[in-house]
Amino acid sequence: MTFSDDTIIIMTGGLVATGCALLGVFLVLRRQALLGDAVSHAVLPGIVVVFLLTGSRAPLPVIIGAAAFALLCVLAIDAIRGTGLVKSDAAIGLVFPALFALGVLGIDRYAADIHLDLDSTIYGEIAFAPFRTVEIGDALVARSVLIAGIVALVDLVLVAALWRRLKVTTFDPTFARTIGASPDWTSRVLLLAVSVTAVTAFDAVGAILVVTLLIVPAAAAYLLTDRLIGMIVIAVGIGWVAAIGGHAAAIEADASIAGSMGLVAAVCFAVALLLAPRHGLVARRLALTRRRRAAARA
Amino acid sequence: MTPAADVPAIEIDHLTVTYRDRPVLWDVDVHMPRGALGAIVGPNGSGKSTLLRAALGLVPTDSGRIAILGEPSTKARARVAYVPQREAVDWDFPITVREVVEMGRYREVGWFRRMRRHDREVVDEALERVGMGPFARRQIGQLSGGQRQRVFIARALAQRAELLVLDEPFAGVDVRTEHAVLELLRTLRDDEGRSIVIVHHDLETVERSFDWALLLNVRPIATGRPEEVLTPENLRRAYGAEPVGERAAAAGSWAG
Amino acid sequence: MGWLIDLLPLSHAAAVVAVGSMVLGAAAGLLGALAVLQGRSLVGDAVSHSALPGVAVAFLVTGAKDPATLLVGAAIAGVIGAIAMVGIERTQRMRPDVAIGVVLSSFFSLGVVLLTHIASTGGAEQAGLDSYLFGQAAGMVEGDVELMTWLAVGAALGLALGYRALKTSIFDREFAGSLGLPVRLLDIAVTALLVVAVVIGLQTVGAILMVAMLIVPAVVARQLTDRLSRLLPLAAATGAAVGVVGALLSIERAVPTGPVIVLVGVAAALVVLMLAPGRGIVWRAIRLARARRRERIGGVLIDLETAMHHGPPPTPEELALATARPARDVRRGLRALERAGLLARDGGRVMLNARGAAHAHQALEGRRLWSAWLEHGWRLRLPDAREPDPRDLRASIGDEAVAELAAMAAMAAMARDDGGA
Numbered sequence: 001m002t003f004s005d006d007t008i009i010i011m012t013g014g015l016v017a018t019g020c021a022l023l024g025v026f027l028v029l030r031r032q033a034l035l036g037d038a039v040s041h042a043v044l045p046g047i048v049v050v051f052l053l054t055g056s057r058a059p060l061p062v063i064i065g066a067a068a069f070a071l072l073c074v075l076a077i078d079a080i081r082g083t084g085l086v087k088s089d090a091a092i093g094l095v096f097p098a099l100f101a102l103g104v105l106g107i108d109r110y111a112a113d114i115h116l117d118l119d120s121t122i123y124g125e126i127a128f129a130p131f132r133t134v135e136i137g138d139a140l141v142a143r144s145v146l147i148a149g150i151v152a153l154v155d156l157v158l159v160a161a162l163w164r165r166l167k168v169t170t171f172d173p174t175f176a177r178t179i180g181a182s183p184d185w186t187s188r189v190l191l192l193a194v195s196v197t198a199v200t201a202f203d204a205v206g207a208i209l210v211v212t213l214l215i216v217p218a219a220a221a222y223l224l225t226d227r228l229i230g231m232i233v234i235a236v237g238i239g240w241v242a243a244i245g246g247h248a249a250a251i252e253a254d255a256s257i258a259g260s261m262g263l264v265a266a267v268c269f270a271v272a273l274l275l276a277p278r279h280g281l282v283a284r285r286l287a288l289t290r291r292r293r294a295a296a297r298a
Numbered sequence: 299m300t301p302a303a304d305v306p307a308i309e310i311d312h313l314t315v316t317y318r319d320r321p322v323l324w325d326v327d328v329h330m331p332r333g334a335l336g337a338i339v340g341p342n343g344s345g346k347s348t349l350l351r352a353a354l355g356l357v358p359t360d361s362g363r364i365a366i367l368g369e370p371s372t373k374a375r376a377r378v379a380y381v382p383q384r385e386a387v388d389w390d391f392p393i394t395v396r397e398v399v400e401m402g403r404y405r406e407v408g409w410f411r412r413m414r415r416h417d418r419e420v421v422d423e424a425l426e427r428v429g430m431g432p433f434a435r436r437q438i439g440q441l442s443g444g445q446r447q448r449v450f451i452a453r454a455l456a457q458r459a460e461l462l463v464l465d466e467p468f469a470g471v472d473v474r475t476e477h478a479v480l481e482l483l484r485t486l487r488d489d490e491g492r493s494i495v496i497v498h499h500d501l502e503t504v505e506r507s508f509d510w511a512l513l514l515n516v517r518p519i520a521t522g523r524p525e526e527v528l529t530p531e532n533l534r535r536a537y538g539a540e541p542v543g544e545r546a547a548a549a550g551s552w553a554g
Numbered sequence: 555m556g557w558l559i560d561l562l563p564l565s566h567a568a569a570v571v572a573v574g575s576m577v578l579g580a581a582a583g584l585l586g587a588l589a590v591l592q593g594r595s596l597v598g599d600a601v602s603h604s605a606l607p608g609v610a611v612a613f614l615v616t617g618a619k620d621p622a623t624l625l626v627g628a629a630i631a632g633v634i635g636a637i638a639m640v641g642i643e644r645t646q647r648m649r650p651d652v653a654i655g656v657v658l659s660s661f662f663s664l665g666v667v668l669l670t671h672i673a674s675t676g677g678a679e680q681a682g683l684d685s686y687l688f689g690q691a692a693g694m695v696e697g698d699v700e701l702m703t704w705l706a707v708g709a710a711l712g713l714a715l716g717y718r719a720l721k722t723s724i725f726d727r728e729f730a731g732s733l734g735l736p737v738r739l740l741d742i743a744v745t746a747l748l749v750v751a752v753v754i755g756l757q758t759v760g761a762i763l764m765v766a767m768l769i770v771p772a773v774v775a776r777q778l779t780d781r782l783s784r785l786l787p788l789a790a791a792t793g794a795a796v797g798v799v800g801a802l803l804s805i806e807r808a809v810p811t812g813p814v815i816v817l818v819g820v821a822a823a824l825v826v827l828m829l830a831p832g833r834g835i836v837w838r839a840i841r842l843a844r845a846r847r848r849e850r851i852g853g854v855l856i857d858l859e860t861a862m863h864h865g866p867p868p869t870p871e872e873l874a875l876a877t878a879r880p881a882r883d884v885r886r887g888l889r890a891l892e893r894a895g896l897l898a899r900d901g902g903r904v905m906l907n908a909r910g911a912a913h914a915h916q917a918l919e920g921r922r923l924w925s926a927w928l929e930h931g932w933r934l935r936l937p938d939a940r941e942p943d944p945r946d947l948r949a950s951i952g953d954e955a956v957a958e959l960a961a962m963a964a965m966a967a968m969a970r971d972d973g974g975a
Binding site: 028031032033034036037041080083085086087088089090092093094095097098100101102104105108109208209211212215216219222223249250253254255256258259260261262263265266269273279280281284 | 590593594595596598599641642644645646647648649651652654655656658659660662663664665666667668669670671674675688762763765766768769770772773776777809810812813814816817820823827830833835
Binding site: 318351354356372375378380381382383386387388390391392393394397398401404405409410428429430431432433437442444445448453473474475478 | 591592593646715716718719721722724725726727728729731732733734776779780781782784785932936937938939940941
């Protein structure tokens, strides 16, 4: 069974979006959206270092390197915040640019060797996805689809396995500590998963789209529903809408596919922001007017 | 324009404020007389802080007419000194004790002119009255809870306002500071004829030291002299169950 | 700024980059400081990512590629991004961090789409537009530096004008509202300062790394001063220094300027966090170690005094056993006492000499005083808001109060004795 190039691109995008949505919902709920952003940037030096050390860009070593730098990023932010001298947001804004700067310098120095140019880390090269294939048995499978699929599966398994822990540590961290579920540990695992998802998606969709797919669909879902499972389903749904719509739009506009996918996700969010039945801006304004009228009548 | 002596300090009619579709204050009437030391009491979530904020025009209201010292709240701003709860203050902000109290002069001095000698004297006097004179150059975060509260009260004093509005001024404050501040407030009422209203949680102190009380739980339950307001009947209606304490022991009744 | 550029002992191009980085560092440091103090520094990240589509749209609309035009586009986009963030937060459901993240990634996606669209449709004209992504100091010319300087000066003047209002609103938002200050407008003003800072720095450092330039100087300055009026100029100076040092380093090593400046800045911040007098981690560790030592010595001193009253001078091991202290702590304390000239040894046994006994009495007196404070202190009238320090009551509440306290304690003791008799 062979798929068209378009289908492969869409599937890659959709699978990346699925993995991101599963994690992103919890990032948004835990007010750690920007930590997810930071971690996604922090993986860049990991990619460079791994290549310099091992000379390969094979998935497994790169994942380990990225995860290592993601962990470094999180620990550094915690340490700086822990001094009590720097606020959380400032700690984030110090660490990830420093790590990213290291990555940029590394690429600049060894660009020729790595075959990694800076632009592709941002834009990704999803257009090339259909052409990178892997042999599985008799079939040629697009590598990006394979990896994105595996990562999405791993994310799903992780979320399912940690479901109760995630719920408790997200909604009541203090209580969670008293029953032995450490919010910090859960956060670290979550962010490690984010880093792995980010680095595997780098190749295909670049850094920014990963961040977009982590935050934007989940944020839109948060406006549309009050139930956790609902949030996840809607976020995944929006992710696929972004993948399909973005691909179509990119062809129309002759622009970056990854960027278009992000843009479609953003449009979905804008629609949700305005029109969500209870939390949307229009609904809130109507409710306010209704209340004022009722109070005036009384 | 000084209002007539019988104009109330705070006059609120039919105030309703909602938050997330639920009324926090519902058809609330308040008439606090001038020259009194008044308290607003009630259980958590009863809308006490919101009442203060609404009176000062800081939160949007669904309905209601508000008059402070005879004028609409936006006009009366110059004659009111507000000491908000200390939750939202950034204690690490690079600001000294003196600078905080100086903020009390900003309305007079404006946002661009230099402080005049008169303003500096007012600030010094305010600092002395609360006992924070020796601490004028400390950064605000280096003080204890009680000392910080004194600084904010000094700021209110520096405003030279006729009406003082304080939201939970004794939360997290040591006993010594509480007594000192209460004494100061009584002096302001007696010697300077000022009106003072505070949101407070200690019913004993209210009954002992205050002239006027409002018992509130989304709707006003009772207003007037504390002994008339804080009856077991009213407290039961406000708190659901009467708080256990000396009064309960004296009345021979149990909580619940 | 031309005079400064000509003054430096570098090639013209290098001097331009150095001076430009200095202006950038100073401006970003000064204009970003308020946002950092507010805890909203990552709004600067969103603004700088929002600038990208602004640059693209400016090019599409005007066809021009000069920095002035493009930066106008960046500014407008930054403002729109800021408004979007406010709008998102208005739902009450979206927290500030999500609002920042959504605007950041959405606008950036838009920017990427536009830039790639331009790249595919346009010819050579669009080359260099994406230098706003990672920064490209090498292309800086004197005209750019002049533009940056004027922008920086203008924004700084605006800051000076609104200084009082901004200070009040950032420190105590509710109180500022009660004074009639338009707090929402002032928030927007702080964001506007961020937009200007981003516009100034975008060319050099790029959209992604810009946020560090906004944060580093304020973090450094905060460790060095407790007053806002000193913090702001210090932040500007720090930013300038970091900019220049980073630029010079990058020129010497022939590597991209933006990342080097950021790394220099973050390194400087880490150093200051460690070593800042009073606040720094190293200082705190030293103070903590000193306090622990004091406690240990004080404890051993009193224990030894007590032991001596109850029997023959003990050996260190006996002392440790009797007082349930770890033997190592006891020995350390004894050594310190010896160094201070308070200890006398006799064979394996230890005892306090005359001076040591005097010190011990003083320490015991301190403890008795604290007990007296707990019992009678509430009756004491202190002249101001001073608060007692258990370790040194005399220094914290003054001699007069201590005398009063001692008198009260004596009277209470007499009353007790009479009662018991």
